[in-house]
Amino acid sequence: MAKLTYIKAITDGLDQVLQNDPKTLIFGEDVGKNGGVFRTTEGLQDKYGTDRVFDTPLAESGILGMSIGLSLTGWRPIPEIQFMGFTMEAVDSIGGQMSRNRFRSSGDISMPITIRTPFGGGTHTAELHGDSLEGLFIGIPGLRVVTPANPYDAKGMIIAAVENNDPVLFMENLKLYRSMKAEVPEGHYTVPLDKANVVKEGSDITVVAYSAEVNEALKVADKLEKENISVEVIDLRSLSPIDDETIFASIDKTHKVVIAQEAQKMTGAGAKVAADIAEKDIMSLDAPIGRVAAPDSVFPFAMAENDWLPDADDIEDKVREILNY
Amino acid sequence: MAAEDKQVVDFAKIKSTMSDPYKKPIQVIDESGKIVNQELFDRFSDDELVTLMEKMVWERALHEQTMNFSRQGRLGFYAPTYGEEASEMGIASAMKKQDYLFPAYRDLPQLIQHGATVKEGYLWSKGHYQCYDYFREGVRAWIPQIIIGAQYVQAAGAALGIKKNGEKDTVAYAFTGDGGTSQGDFYEGVNFASSFQAPAVFFVQNNGWAISVPRSTQTAAETLAQKGVASGVPGTQVDGMDILATYLVAKDARDFAAAGNGPVLVETLTYRFGAHSSAGDDPSRYRTKEQEKPWFDRDPLIRLRKVLTDKKLWDQDKEDKLVAQYKDEFKQAMKDAEAAPKQKISDFLKHTFEVPTPDVAADIKKFEAKESK
Numbered sequence: 001m002a003k004l005t006y007i008k009a010i011t012d013g014l015d016q017v018l019q020n021d022p023k024t025l026i027f028g029e030d031v032g033k034n035g036g037v038f039r040t041t042e043g044l045q046d047k048y049g050t051d052r053v054f055d056t057p058l059a060e061s062g063i064l065g066m067s068i069g070l071s072l073t074g075w076r077p078i079p080e081i082q083f084m085g086f087t088m089e090a091v092d093s094i095g096g097q098m099s100r101n102r103f104r105s106s107g108d109i110s111m112p113i114t115i116r117t118p119f120g121g122g123t124h125t126a127e128l129h130g131d132s133l134e135g136l137f138i139g140i141p142g143l144r145v146v147t148p149a150n151p152y153d154a155k156g157m158i159i160a161a162v163e164n165n166d167p168v169l170f171m172e173n174l175k176l177y178r179s180m181k182a183e184v185p186e187g188h189y190t191v192p193l194d195k196a197n198v199v200k201e202g203s204d205i206t207v208v209a210y211s212a213e214v215n216e217a218l219k220v221a222d223k224l225e226k227e228n229i230s231v232e233v234i235d236l237r238s239l240s241p242i243d244d245e246t247i248f249a250s251i252d253k254t255h256k257v258v259i260a261q262e263a264q265k266m267t268g269a270g271a272k273v274a275a276d277i278a279e280k281d282i283m284s285l286d287a288p289i290g291r292v293a294a295p296d297s298v299f300p301f302a303m304a305e306n307d308w309l310p311d312a313d314d315i316e317d318k319v320r321e322i323l324n325y
Numbered sequence: 326m327a328a329e330d331k332q333v334v335d336f337a338k339i340k341s342t343m344s345d346p347y348k349k350p351i352q353v354i355d356e357s358g359k360i361v362n363q364e365l366f367d368r369f370s371d372d373e374l375v376t377l378m379e380k381m382v383w384e385r386a387l388h389e390q391t392m393n394f395s396r397q398g399r400l401g402f403y404a405p406t407y408g409e410e411a412s413e414m415g416i417a418s419a420m421k422k423q424d425y426l427f428p429a430y431r432d433l434p435q436l437i438q439h440g441a442t443v444k445e446g447y448l449w450s451k452g453h454y455q456c457y458d459y460f461r462e463g464v465r466a467w468i469p470q471i472i473i474g475a476q477y478v479q480a481a482g483a484a485l486g487i488k489k490n491g492e493k494d495t496v497a498y499a500f501t502g503d504g505g506t507s508q509g510d511f512y513e514g515v516n517f518a519s520s521f522q523a524p525a526v527f528f529v530q531n532n533g534w535a536i537s538v539p540r541s542t543q544t545a546a547e548t549l550a551q552k553g554v555a556s557g558v559p560g561t562q563v564d565g566m567d568i569l570a571t572y573l574v575a576k577d578a579r580d581f582a583a584a585g586n587g588p589v590l591v592e593t594l595t596y597r598f599g600a601h602s603s604a605g606d607d608p609s610r611y612r613t614k615e616q617e618k619p620w621f622d623r624d625p626l627i628r629l630r631k632v633l634t635d636k637k638l639w640d641q642d643k644e645d646k647l648v649a650q651y652k653d654e655f656k657q658a659m660k661d662a663e664a665a666p667k668q669k670i671s672d673f674l675k676h677t678f679e680v681p682t683p684d685v686a687a688d689i690k691k692f693e694a695k696e697s698k
Contacts, residue, residue, distance in 0.1 A: 025489075056520070059513045059517070061478060061509060061510055061513050062510075062514065062516070062517045064478075065478020065479050065510060065517075066478060066481055066517055067482060068478075068482055069427075069480060069482020069483035069484070069486060069497070070485060070486045070489075071482075072425070072467065072479070072486065073425070073486025073487055074486065074490065075486050075489065092472050092510075093478070096475065097472070102676050102677065102679065103677055105457055105460045105461075106455075106457065106458075107675065107676040108460045108461050109460055110679065142678065144678075165679045166679055241685075243683075245683070
């Protein structure tokens with residue numbers, strides 16, 4: 001097994017699906033010769049040709065609308081939206097069109113589209129590059145929204161997403177692209193799209209997190225371990241649907257929960273997790289649900305990002321507050 | 326620089342002449358029934374002329390019967406097609422079975438000509454999932470689009486898919502109206518198809534009105550046919566009240582795209598004789614009888630009826646019999662539509678994802694229990 005970065009793990013997964021299924025197509029802005037602005041598709045056009053991996057005109061609604069027409073004619077599109085902020089231009093194609101087509105056709109027509117898109121703060125990008133916009137999309141019936149937090153999941157989930165016959169919004173965290181490396185198996189394997197993962201077992205409190213916040217939560221768990229506080233960390237991986245079963249199994253054991261996300265508190269997946277717990281498993285808690293999220297302002301100017309993004313300190317404070325309730 | 330310096334670029338001249346190549350709507354018979362282009366007219370056999378007339382009579386009868394059903398409260402949303410018979414049936418007559426059709430909500434007649442049934446059309450209006458059974462029958466047509474513009478980007482994708490599949494003599498058609506040309510997706514669709522030189526044929530049925538907003542508000546461009554030019558897509562206007570001209574132009578457009586020359590854009594000049602929809606739109610709020618009059622004089626049935634009558638190919642008795650026969654068929658289609666099974670929420674849930682998510686699976690159970698009572 002090789003140690004791969006998060007981004008190389010995605011490239012490796014894309015290589016697998018292009019190799020395994022001749023109907024898969026990768027397209028978007030700069031994904032061809034340039035290999036993507038982050039190099040996620042690097043080398044794929046050389047290997048699979050310009051018919052399978054190609055650049056498009058610069059228009060997000062066109063890219064995703066085209067994906068629908070390609071699906072209808074038998075293709076399996078893997079479009080890239082260069083930054084998640086740009087999905088705003090293509091909300092109809094996602095919410096008004098592709099996600100409704102299985103329903104419209106009573107199950108006859110699939111839209112096996114995987115929309116890859118980078119997001120996430122901490123890399124001091126221009127405006128509308130770092131926003132966590134999952135909150136806009138997790139309320140769309142027929143659409144899966146997933147985000148891996150480590151290289152192993154990144155490869156296994158991109159393969160699973162492409163092989164899935166429903167549209168999947170695949171969110172790739174910008175900050176994680178090159179900041180983490182881990183063992184990634186060669187060849188084909190999948191990670192389920194709708195299963196959360198207990199990434200660290202613990203018994204005193206559960207932290208439910210996703211994407212970059214999983215690593216922040218793990219830092220807290222390691223630190224508190226020295227104080228004999230045992231923190232269980234769950235990586236949601238899937239933001240729609242939410243894997244309640246894994247969360248409930250954990251809080252039935254710890255009786256305390258903190259939900260951490262990078263998105264503003266008014267959006268993101270945390271509110272749905274909190275609502276599910278409140279609705280279906282509230283009696284297993286002996287303290288209120290704790291939440292860690294960014295404040296409800298617009299995503300900040302780059303120089304202020306680090307003051308705005310929730311980090312390990314914020315999670316630690318909230319964990320201590322809930323433990324001492 | 327002195328203010329009186331001669332300008333470097335004569336924008337005024339460019340502006341006043343830029344639409345000129347597109348302002349020549351093709352016509353074969355004029356509104357008085359006079360053949361204005363004998364050479365083009367002679368391309369049609371007597372049988373072909375009669376078939377085109379029958380299709381327009383069919384669409385007019387469909388409209389009349391559907392409005393009756395609508396007034397009886399037996400339908401939901403319906404967009405009247407009255408006045409647009411030459412445009413819609415002229416184009417539909419040039420389509421081939423293997424073509425992909427991306428209609429908008431006023432394009433049910435073309436959809437039915439392409440293989441959907443009148444019953445499915447009525448179910449679409451009423452709001453029943455069996456309206457899309459034509460997918461299952463292998464009809465290459467997509468939904469009558471409600472989000473105007475979406476059909477253009479999707480047709481561009483289907484056209485690229487056709488090209489990648491290596492399918493010969495096959496194109497993707499997209500329909501919109503004058504209002505639809507203002508949408509961003511309209512431009513993105515035309516431009517994407519052009520960038521990939523994909524076999525798409527884009528139709529703009531300019532019926533003068535986007536609900537209450539006139540064509541003149543949509544754009545200062547003198548024609549909509551020129552809207553493809555910026556993307557490198559050739560376009561033309563055609564008299565959309567003349568089915569012979571519309572058919573010939575639609576056929577040329579299809580042939581051009583199918584031969585691998587890239588997309589084409591056609592603007593048919595037509596008119597919405599009736600309201601925007603059957604749901605309470607009142608044209609007298611925004612247009613006068615005087616404005617409507619010249620367009621009613623251009624009624625596409627009048628001119629072809631006259632030509633065919635002169636040639637002894639048509640008479641009122643024949644038309645009356647056809648209308649009665651068609652209307653009987655539509656009445657039967659409505660009966661069939663009304664006999665469609667009661668819809669189950671559990672079925673909708675089952676078709677939300679291929680593999681239901683846990684929340685959806687729980688809802689399926691809940692609704693199945695309710696529905697079995």
